[in-house]
Amino acid sequence: MKIEGKHKLWKDYQKEIADNHFYYVRSCIRQNFFPASEVHLLKILREDLGKDIFDDPRHTTCTGIGYHADIIPFETIMTVVARHFALMTEKGYKNLLISCVTSFGIYTEILETWRHFPEVENKIREKLKKATGRTFEIPVNMIHTSDVVYKFRNEINNLAKYPLVNVNTGKPLKIVEHIGCHYSKMFPNKGVGGAEFPYVLAGMVEAWGGEVIDYPERRHCCGFGFRQYLVMANRGYSVSNSKKKFESMKDFEPDLIVANCPGCTMFMDKWQYTIGEMEGITYGKYGEGIPVLTYEELAGLVMGYDPWDLGLQMHQIGSEPLLDKMGIPYDPELKYKGKNGKNIGAPKVPAYCTIN
Amino acid sequence: MKGLFDKLMEDVRFEEGLKACMNCGVCTAICPAAEFYNYDPRQIVTRVHSRDEETILDLLKSETIWYCGQCMSCKTRCPRGNVPGLIIMALRKLSQEEGHFTESEKGRQQFAIKRTVGENILQYGYCVIPENINPDLHREQGPVWEWIFKNIGDVMDRLGANYKKEGAGALRKISDESMKELHSIFEVTGGKQLFNKIEEFSLQKARELNWEYKEKGIDNDYFRHTYTDNNGTHTKT
Incomplete structure (x- = not known):
């Protein structure tokens, strides 16, 4: 295969990733x-x-x-x-x-x-x-x-039970990958693929059978902004930036978002709920939200770990539509249980971003 | 006496971030803050480039230096290697040291950040702890977080965290010995001094504005003012 375009560019930004210890x-x-x-x-x-x-x-x-x-x-x-x-x-x-x-x-x-x-x-x-x-x-x-998960993406794929493929259509899942700004925007040569075409998450998605969506605001900040979120008075900045990304990606109908930054993962999950409550807007095809996962959660699902052991119940946006697409079995009754099945109640159901 | 520009130059981030701006405006084009706020990083660079003391003093008292969200997208794109995001950090540091931050609504918010993130660091060894993500102050976190917040011990136990316990693991209790070292670092490196300055200048401003101020905690009017007030003049629309 002739390597050209973006694939050629990211190859200029490789980094050494240790193998062990x-x-x-x-x-x-x-x-x-x-x-x-x-x-x-x-x-x-x-x-x-x-x-x-x-x-x-x-x-x-x-x-x-x-x-x-x-x-x-x-x-x-x-x-x-x-x-x-x-x-x-x-x-x-x-x-x-x-x-x-x-x-x-x-x-x-x-x-x-x-x-x-x-x-x-x-x-x-x-x-x-x-x-x-x-x-x-x-x-x-x-x-x-995320570098180390990227490095071992093929080994993880060798252990895969549920590839990133829609079991109903046989087509690859359409995936938005979001890279935290501080991963490579400051020092492009310290990140896999650099700042313009970071490949650290795209490499995982491709190795596990999914398809990466290249949407206009792919590299835009999630909007955390540190003081722009930490102080309540500033949070309009934060939600506006996430909204800009959601508006830009929605027409591509992503099955999920995967992020490599803890803040981005949390914000892109929670701001979907907030935008629903504020404006009645949702970004999933059927009024639900787009699940936002960490790369370990994604790797874990691919490898067959239990979704509730992976902590997907901590997300505001329900991941069940994604689990159904991947053909992953789960027990809805156990979603919000504590250790050893302890009953600890369940969250209230919001007005928007619900699962039909 | 040292001028403000000289004081900025003592910050290696300023030295590293300010080279020769050619006013192309790429930083402003890529900047998420410039899209949301009345903010223009190109102008910040131009103004500090002037080396004019009054211009820099105006910046230190301004709202505008507090609009940057520190995404550092400007660093990637500047063709001359300038970093407006680093220049902003040096300006904010000096604004706090000289006491000018309390002259702007956005600057006064440093008090709220110190009372939340700052206190978390010194008390627990973490920037964020679940007990302090109170749903009343974080409505955006939604009903799932509210459920987690109410059942934090059980949820963390279910998911394999080591919540508030000795030893390794997520949300473990940081040992007294490690906390002692962290405090010692804050003493030796100016971390405590900066916290004290934020408190001192905030107390002065609270008195001037006649807001209730308490020495500790977030249950006081000055905290609420700095955490929630937004006079509506900051954004483009």
């Missing part, structure tokens, strides 16, 4: 909204692919949400990140696996800053030593969690 740092947003995605990332890598990952309880937030909302000085976040480097160094690891796109952007920004301003690195080494007594080495390989 990762030191894992978690994400604030993912822990709150998609805890099962973090659980399944570790499960898939360790149990299905036989990889070694160190999950260290000692690391903290990187403070990234505060940093981009301007309440955290650059020196502070650099030193918090330097502490994480130190914890990794102490455990003998060299490959840093970062669960959050905001964090990934920050870790990258910090290393780039130190490359341009070596005196800043020296200063941070002194600050860390003074604050904690710790020293560190720079990671040899620094990757986002």
Whole structure:
């Protein structure tokens, strides 16, 4: 096959992704909204692919949400990140696996800053030593969690039970892939496929049998905007940007959206509900919403994990239409149950974005 | 005494973000904030390029520096390697250090962010914790989050998190030892000092505007003002 156009371009932006032995740092947003995605990332890598990952309880937030909302000085976040480097160094690891796109952007920004301003690195080494007594080495390989799932996309496909194909029509599912801005817009050569044609999610979709939708606002921000969401008075910014994307993608009738950023995944799920309540507009073909999944949730479904073990009940937009298209069996009665079937009630049904 | 431009130049992000702008406007064309707010990143770059102290002082007191959403799309596209998003970060930092942020409605919101995200970091070691995503303050989160919020322990337990417990895992309790190190980093690197400045200048402004202010928490009128007020003059329509 002749490689041309976008396929040729993304090949210019390849990155090295380590094969094994990762030191894992978690994400604030993912822990709150998609805890099962973090659980399944570790499960898939360790149990299905036989990889070694160190999950260290000692690391903290990187403070990234505060940093981009301007309440955290650059020196502070650099030193918090330097502490994480130190914890990794102490455990003998060299490959840093970062669960959050905001964090990934920050870790990258910090290393780039130190490359341009070596005196800043020296200063941070002194600050860390003074604050904690710790020293560190720079990671040899620094990757986002979507990078590692991308790297092993073919191995995951070898274990696939439910490919991304509509069982009723036999056609590939039509999938919107959304890349968090800080994955590669700041440092294009640190992301698979660069900033213009990032391939990290598209590669997974294609490997698992789906078809990527190329819509006009594909690269537009989800609208998180840090302070533009954190403060209630500013949330019009946030929902307007997501709406711009939904309006742009709806005519392509996507079966699902997959995102690699914790915030984007949550916002594109919740803003569909909000737009429904505000304006009575929904973006699914039959008045439902478009399911928005993390890449672990998508990988997990493909591999045959139970949808409710994967945490799909935490999404506002129901994923049942997608499960039906993929031919995945599920028990609706168990969706909102606690551990061991404990009854913990169920959410109220909204006026819009419901499943018919 | 150092001028404002010199103080901006002490921030490596400013040095890195400001090269030679040729006013092409690509940053404004790609900017989500420019589409929503009365905002133009090209003009911000032009104004700081002037090195004029009064112009920079006006920016530090302005609404406009608070409109950027930090997506950093401008960094990808600028043909000259400027980064308006980084220049904004340096301006916002200086605005808070000099106390000018309380002169604008959007700037005063730093108090709300400090009282929420800032306190989460210092108390729990996370930017966000589920107990503080109160449905009353987050209507957009919808009925599923409301259900999760009411049953947080059971939902997290069902999904394999390690909610508020010792050891590794999602939403684990950060140990006292790690929290001590985090606090020490904040002391040594100016993090605590910036928090204190946000509080001090906010208290002054609350007094000036005659808003109720409390030393802690979000149950006070100044928090509600900074978290919810929108005078309707910020957007294009």
